[in-house]
Amino acid sequence: MxxxxxxxxxxxxxxxxxxxxxxxxxxxxxxxxxxxxxxxxxxxxxxxxxxxxxxxxxxxxxxxxxxxxxxxxxxxxxxxxxxxxxxxxxxxxxxxxxxxESSTGYSMEEMPGKLAEVLVPIPADGYGEVMLRMGAAGVTNRMAASFDGVPVEAGAQVVVVEVRDGTLYVSKLDSDFSSNILDERR
Known part of the structure; x- marks a missing residue:
């Protein structure tokens, strides 16, 4: 034994x-x-x-x-x-x-509805880059295109409308809406 x-x-x-x-x-x-x-x-x-x-x-x-x-x-x-x-x-x-156990990962399916800031200007028919917060994952930069087909300048506040083929399609926020959002974040 x-x-x-x-x-x-x-x-x-x-x-x-x-x-x-x-x-x-x-x-x-x-x-x-x-x-x-x-x-x-x-x-x-x-x-x-x-x-x-x-x-x-x-x-x-x-x-x-x-x-x-x-x-x-x-x-x-x-x-x-x-x-x-x-x-x-x-x-x-x-x-x-x-x-x-927690994950700092995120899914592209979570991105629609998120607010973002344009880093690289988005032309009407091309691609730019946006930065958005993804909870515990922190900040991420992603390729973006204009959902409405209008150019979006750098620094503009946008909302992610949809994700297709790894590209975020964004729409520019109204100036009144984006200033209210910025005030709430401070």
């Missing part, structure tokens, strides 16, 4: 070292490996499972050496320790970290 405990402990330590050193490479290579699991089994996160196996090995070794428990008593208490520590890892580390 001692060999099983040593194997669990050493296997968990090796897994930890390998994931620290090669974590990104392995993460990319094994991406989607556990996607077959139903949504309700998210507690089967590798950190939870491997952490439990490592604790099982370590607790089994310590209980076997420092107590007078029978073999099945050692296994039972080692399993209990593994479940308790694994649950602790899940509830106090894995689950909170999943809740904090």
């Amino acid at each position: 001692e060999a099983l405990f040593w194997a669990c402990l050493i296997g968990g330590i090796v897994y930890s070292v390998v994931t620290i050193v090669f974590g990104d490479i392995l993460g990319d290579a094994l991406d989607g490996l556990l996607d077959f699991l139903p949504d309700g089994l998210d507690w089967l996160h590798p950190m939870t499972v491997v952490g439990g196996i490592t604790v099982f090995g370590g607790a089994g070794l310590m209980l076997g050496h420092y107590t007078d428990l029978a073999v099945w008593g050692v296994v039972a208490f080692a399993l209990l320790a593994a479940v308790v520590i694994g649950a602790g890892v899940y509830f106090f580390y894995v689950r909170p970290m999943r809740a904090t």
Whole structure:
């Protein structure tokens, strides 16, 4: 039984070292490996499972050496320790970290209706460039064309009307409307 405990402990330590050193490479290579699991089994996160196996090995070794428990008593208490520590890892580390994951990405489909400022003048039948805020992603610059077919000068406030083929089609805001928007932002 001692060999099983040593194997669990050493296997968990090796897994930890390998994931620290090669974590990104392995993460990319094994991406989607556990996607077959139903949504309700998210507690089967590798950190939870491997952490439990490592604790099982370590607790089994310590209980076997420092107590007078029978073999099945050692296994039972080692399993209990593994479940308790694994649950602790899940509830106090894995689950909170999943809740904090956020993305600074944005989609082109989110852009219609956003206000922008013209950086490079937009000719009536050509392309220019606009700058717009995209939430947590910050500021982005995008190629733009006039939706109305009228030229738009640099510095003008525009609204994105639609997105086609990666190009923002914008329309110039009325001067009254854009000054109200600027006052509200200050």
